[in-house]
Amino acid sequence: MTKLYKILTAKTLVPNIHLFLFDAPRIARKAKAGQFVVLTKDEKGERIPLTIADSDAKAGTVTIVFMEVGKTTRELGLLKTGDSIMSLTGPLGLPTHIENYGTVVCVAGGFAVAPVMPIARALKQAGNKVISILGARNKELIFWEDELRNVSDKLIVTTDDGSYGRKALVTEPLKEILENGEKISLVVAIGPSIMMKFCAKTTQPFGVKTIVSLNPIMVDGTGMCGCCRVSVGGQTKFACVDGPDFDAHQVDWDLLAARQRTYVEEEKQAMENWQCQCGKHS
C-alpha cells in the first residue's frame, strides 16, 4: 500500500515525546481546536487517535505531538523527517466549544500541553482571560512553556519532583485559583485520565464547569464500532463523535480506566515481540 502522508518535520521535543508536522491540506483546511486525527503507520499497523496540536490551512500542514507508551508510538518515534505513513484521517470529533466565558483556567498534564495549546489560543482569541497550569513529572519533560505562556495571561509551571517551577501536582494551584475569589467560568483539563479525574474532583465543590478531553481506546474514530464508549451522566456516549470533550463532573472515571486497560496483556506481548525482532531498541 502506498504511503500517502509525508512527515515534513519530525523532531523529538523531550525524551519520548515527538512532534510530526504532516503535509495534509485536506485536514488542515478544516481542523479546529479540540479535534483529532486517526493515523495508521503502515499496512500492519493499528489505527490510533492523536489530537491535532496545531494546523495551518494556508501551508496545508497539521502538527501532532505524541508520547511513546507502547509499540505503535515507539515505532512512530523512529520515523524521521521525509518519511511517510499510510493513513491520516480527520479532523475527527467535535471541536471544543469556544466563547468568551470571562476567566478560564487551562490545565495541561505531561504531553497534553500539545492538545491544550490550540484550545488556550482559541479561548484567548475569543477574549477570555486565560490562566494556564503546565505540569510535568520533572524539568526534563517540559516543552512548549513559552508557547503556552504566549497565549495565556498567566502561566504556572509545576513539577512532581520540584526540579522546575513549583513542586506540586497541577491540582494544587488549580485549587488555590478557585479559592482566590476571582470568578472562574470554565476549567479545561487535559492529560492522563487520573489527572483529569482529580482536576474534576478539585473543581466540583466550587461548581465550576469543567471540560476534559477523554481518551478511550478507538478504532475507526467515526462512530462505527462503539469501542470508544464512555458513560457521561449515566448515558453511553461514543467519545469519537459525541466528544472527545465532555463535562468532567458527569464522567464515569472508573469505567474509562477499566476500558483503557482492555488490552494490557496484548500490548505487553506486542512490545516484547517487537523488541525481540528488532533487538537494538530496549
Place this chain on the structure above:
Amino acid sequence: MPRQDAAVRAKNFKEVATGYTPEMAAEEASRCIQCPKRPCVEGCPVNVDIPEFIKAVREGKMADAVTVLKNKNALPGVCGRVCPQESQCEAKCTLLKQKAPVAIGRLERYVADWETKNKASMPPGAPLPPPTGKKVAVIGSGPAGLTAAADLAKKGHRVTIFEALHVGGGVLMYGIPEFRLPKEIVQNEINFVKSLGVELVLDAVIGKTDTIDELLNSGYDAVFLGTGAGLPMFLGVPGENANGIYSANEWLTRTNLMKAYLFPTYDTPLHVGKKVAVIGGGNVAMDGARCALRLGAEEVYIVYRRSEAELPARREEVENAMEEGIIFKFLTNPTRFLDDGKGWVTGMECVEMELGEPDASGRRRPIVKKGSEFVMNINTVVVALGTTPNPLIAATTDGLNTTSHGTVIADEHTGKTVKDKVWAGGDIVTGAATVISAMGAGKRAAADIDKYLTSL
C-alpha cells in the same frame, strides 16, 4: 460445491468453499435449459444476463462469460459468494420446481475466479466513451458506491469516490470475514472499478473533511450517497459497557479489516475469551460466531430471542455454523451483564422467551417467560443486533429527508433524494440489507444521474 472439512476450517481463516472444478462447472452449466422468458434475470437486482453467461460457460468460452457478466455486474466475484441466491435469481429458476435450481451463484463465482487466474488471456474491455466533462462525487466505497461509480465512469463521467476508512470496499472489507469473502477478491474488483478511470480518495470522512454542499460548490455536478448503515445498535441493558463486550462492527472490524487474527504480526489486538456469546440471528451474528471459533474460543454460542425458524441469516451460513460446532440457544434474551468487579464481563443474565402472535414484521413476537431467569457464564460477548445509518451525513447536510430510523429518503426507482443534485442508495436508504440490493440501487441511481447530467 466442495468445502473444507468442518473440523479443519473452524480453525483457519481460509475460504470455506473451495469452488467448482472445470468439470463440475461444465456439468452444472449444461443443466440450464436456456428459458426464452429468462425468469432468473428478473430475480437478479442488477439483471445479470444469466442464460447468456451460463451458455458461454457450457461452450467453454470463458472470456465471453466474463464479458457478459461484467457488463451488468462490476463485482461478480463478490456476488457469486455472498448473494442470497436462494431468494433471488435461483428462486426464479424454472428448474426449481423440478429438482434443484441451476446453481447460478456458484457458476458466477467460477467465472469470476477464472478471470482472476487468467487475466492475461482476457481481451481488452470495450473502450470508454469520450469524457463528458461532468464530475460526480460518490460517498462511500461499499457495493452501492462502487457500482454507481463503475456505471457512471462507463458513461464517460469523471467519478471520485470518497471513503472514510483507509481501505475501500465498505462492509465487504470490514464486515464479511475472509473465510467467506477473501479480501484479495474485493481489492481485485475495486481495481477493476479504478481501471475504468474512477478515483478513490481514502481517509475522507464526508461531513468532516468536506460537506456535501462544499463538494457541490467545488465543481461536482452530482453526488451519490452510499455510506451504508454503519452505526451499531446495543441492547441497552445494564453492564453493557464492561470489558469484553463488543459490537459486531468492532469485533469484525478488528478481525477482518485490521487482521487481528494475525496479531502480533499485525498490531491490532482482540481479546477472545474461552466462552463467547454472540447476540442475534442474522448473517452478522453467524460471521461473528464463526470468527470467534477461528480466533480460538472453546465454546461459542448464538443467543437468539426467537426460534430456529425465524433466524434471518442465510440457511447455508446457519448450516455452516452448526457444522463447525456453534451452539445455538434459541428463545433466549439477555437482560443484564455481570462482571468480575474489575470491569470484565463474566456472565450474562438471560430470560427464556416463547413465541406469541405475529408482529408487524410478520414473525411471531417473542414474549418473556415469567420466572425463567438464568445466568450464562461467558467471557466475551458480541452484540449483533443490527445497524442503522451513521447520522453524520444527515446532520451536516441541509435539505435531506430522513426517517425516524435515520435512513435517508430517496425515490425507489431513481435514488433521487429531495435535495437538489443528490442521490442515495444501498443500506443508507434501506437500512441493513444485502450486497446485491445495494448494487441494484447504485445502478438505478447511476442511470438517473447519467440522464440528469446529459440533460445539462
